[in-house]
Structures are given as C-alpha cells and as structure tokens.
Amino acid sequence: MSGHRPVPVTVLGLGSMGSALADAFLRAGHPTTVWNRTASKAAPLVAQGAVHARTVGEATAASGLVIACLTTYEDTVAALEPAADVLEGRALVTLNSGSPAGARRMAAWAGGHGARFLDGAVKNVPAAVGAETTLLYYGGDRAVFEEYEATLRVLGGDTVHLGADPDLAALYEMAVGGTLLPALVGFFQGAAALRARGLDAASMVRFSVKWFEMINSVLPRFAEEIDSGDYAEPASSVGMFLAGADHDEEFAREAGLDVGWHRPFRELLERAVEAGHGEHSVSALTEVLAEPR
Numbered sequence: 001m002s003g004h005r006p007v008p009v010t011v012l013g014l015g016s017m018g019s020a021l022a023d024a025f026l027r028a029g030h031p032t033t034v035w036n037r038t039a040s041k042a043a044p045l046v047a048q049g050a051v052h053a054r055t056v057g058e059a060t061a062a063s064g065l066v067i068a069c070l071t072t073y074e075d076t077v078a079a080l081e082p083a084a085d086v087l088e089g090r091a092l093v094t095l096n097s098g099s100p101a102g103a104r105r106m107a108a109w110a111g112g113h114g115a116r117f118l119d120g121a122v123k124n125v126p127a128a129v130g131a132e133t134t135l136l137y138y139g140g141d142r143a144v145f146e147e148y149e150a151t152l153r154v155l156g157g158d159t160v161h162l163g164a165d166p167d168l169a170a171l172y173e174m175a176v177g178g179t180l181l182p183a184l185v186g187f188f189q190g191a192a193a194l195r196a197r198g199l200d201a202a203s204m205v206r207f208s209v210k211w212f213e214m215i216n217s218v219l220p221r222f223a224e225e226i227d228s229g230d231y232a233e234p235a236s237s238v239g240m241f242l243a244g245a246d247h248d249e250e251f252a253r254e255a256g257l258d259v260g261w262h263r264p265f266r267e268l269l270e271r272a273v274e275a276g277h278g279e280h281s282v283s284a285l286t287e288v289l290a291e292p293r
C-alpha cells in the first residue's frame with residue numbers, strides 16, 4: 001500500500017460482495033464506514049475496525065468516496081433516496097451487476113443529485129477481491145477514476161477505466177459474461193457423462209482447464225476476423241462445427257444425457273450455413289447473431 005495515504009471510504013451493501021469490498025479496504029488501512037439494510041451483517045466488519053453507520057445518510061456523509069454494492073441499480077436508488085441530499089460533490093461508485101440501460105438511469109439519478117459517478121463491475125468472486133490479478137472495470141467520470149484510482153486498486157490489481165460513458169462497465173459485463181453459463185453447462189454435461197460411467201468429475205478438471213486455455217488462445221484471431229469481417233480463411237469452419245453436432249447427439253443418446261440445450265446452437269450453425277457461411281470461420285456466427293429472426 002505504499003505511495004498513497006488511505007482515504008476514508010464508505011461501503012453501502014454488505015452482502016457477499018460488499019463485505020469483501022469493505023474487508024479489502026480495512027486490510028489496506030482505509031478508514032471504512034459501512035451501512036447495510038440488515039444491520040447485523042456489519043458486525044464482522046466492525047470487529048475489524050469499520051465504523052457502522054446507523055443510517056444510509058450518515059454513511060454517505062462520512063466519506064468523499066461512496067461505494068454501493070447492492071443487488072441492482074433499482075435497489076441502490078431506493079436505498080440511497082434518504083441520502084440524496086448529502087450526495088452533492090461526492091464520488092459515488094456502483095459495483096452491482098445490471099444492464100447498460102440500468103447504469104444510464106443510475107448515472108442520471110446520481111448526476112441529478114450532484115454526485116460524481118462511476119459505475120464498475122467486479123469480474124470475480126468475493127474471495128478474489130483484493131488480489132493483484134483481480135479485474136474490475138469502470139465507466140464514467142474519468143476525473144473521479146483518476147482521483148481515486150489508488151483506492152479502487154485496493155479491490156483488485158487489474159483495474160481499468162473503459163471510458164467516459166457510465167454504461168460501459170455494464171456493457172462489457174454483459175458482453176464478457178455471456179460465455180459463463182454455456183461454458184459451465186458444457187462442463188456439467190461432461191461431468192454427467194463421466195459419472196454415468198462411474199468416473200469422477202474431478203478426473204476431467206485438468207483436461208477441461210487445458211481446453212479453456214485453447215479457447216483463450218483462439219479469441220484474438222476470432223476477434224480479428226469479426227472486426228475485419230473477413231471469415232474466408234478459417235482455422236475451424238461453421239461446417240466442421242455442424243458435423244460435430246451430430247457426434248454430440250449420438251454421444252448424448254449413448255450416455256443417456258439431456259442435451260436439449262445444444263439445439264439452439266445447432267439451429268444457429270444451420271442458419272449460418274443457409275446464409276452462405278458453411279466454409280467460413282465459425283466466428284461468422286457473430287453475423288448471424290447480429291441479425292435476430
């Protein structure tokens with residue numbers, strides 16, 4: 001923590017993530033004020049040295065930097081309403097999930113009460129808050145980001161300002177987060193297949209990790225194809241993925257698995273072939289996704 005004097009910080013919302021944020025600030029020596037609707041959740045942080053504000057107004061007035069980590073933007077506005085008159089001039093940072101439209105509404109509300117606003121996203125689990133590699137990104141008032149960058153970096157070493165638009169973190173959150181459920185369901189399907197053969201899911205973790213590393217390695221090339229619109233030199237074609245879909249169905253029958261979640265992927269591949277992308281890189285699916293039926 002060398003290089004900056006810990007500034008006072010307020011954390012509103014002490015669920016799993018908000019508590020982890022407050023914990024990181026306390027560990028880094030920041031005078032930390034906390035508030036939560038259900039007051040009892042403040043107790044472990046008070047034991048670590050946090051000041052427990054009884055009202056959201058008292059908590060907001062305690063620091064120049066106020067970090068809110070409630071479930072949604074709507075919850076944040078509802079909770080902050082009684083503190084609206086003390087927001088003027090303060091830096092308000094929201095770190096909840098939500099849509100870009102929600103972030104824009106939140107920014108308008110905060111701006112309407114004179115707050116300087118940043119919206120961010122924590123791209124990791126609460127246990128990773130404070131680690132050097134943990135990624136958080138922010139959109140909104142650059143001056144706020146620059147003023148408090150060292151403090152925000154306490155939450156994760158990989159801290160990025162995406163730009164002045166307050167909905168950018170929510171936009172990237174949605175764009176990047178889209179892989180999570182399909183990737184995990186694929187892993188769970190593999191685990192079910194192994195369990196059906198009396199093998200442990202743990203036996204495939206090392207191989208799955210390598211598989212994800214392979215996926216990581218091809219993303220820059222796919223992004224280049226998408227950004228240039230040139231899909232003509234595929235490393236893996238749409239047609240190849242469509243042929244692979246047949247294997248999935250045969251395997252599912254054999255293993256007695258429910259692979260109904262594959263059907264929309266197969267339809268997407270078929271639509272790409274119909275649109276003339278059969279011999280193109282599989283990244284051409286982006287074009288089909290950009291034209292919803």
Ligand SMILES: NC(=O)c1ccc[n+]([C@@H]2O[C@H](COP(=O)([O-])OP(=O)(O)OC[C@H]3O[C@@H](n4cnc5c(N)ncnc54)[C@H](OP(=O)(O)O)[C@@H]3O)[C@@H](O)[C@H]2O)c1
Pocket residue numbers: 013014015016017018019036037038041069070071072074075076078079095096097098122123124125126
């Ligand atoms: N946990 C994760 O792994 C993770 C990772 C990345 C991002 N996030 C995001 O971080 C945000 C918080 O997640 P979490 O895991 O901390 O959730 P959580 O454990 O369910 O906590 C939710 C928090 O919001 C408060 N809250 C909700 N509605 C409220 C309202 N109307 N008025 C006042 N307080 C209200 C709750 O207060 P009470 O205690 O009084 O109910 C609690 O402090 C979410 O947007 C989540 O998507 C979470």
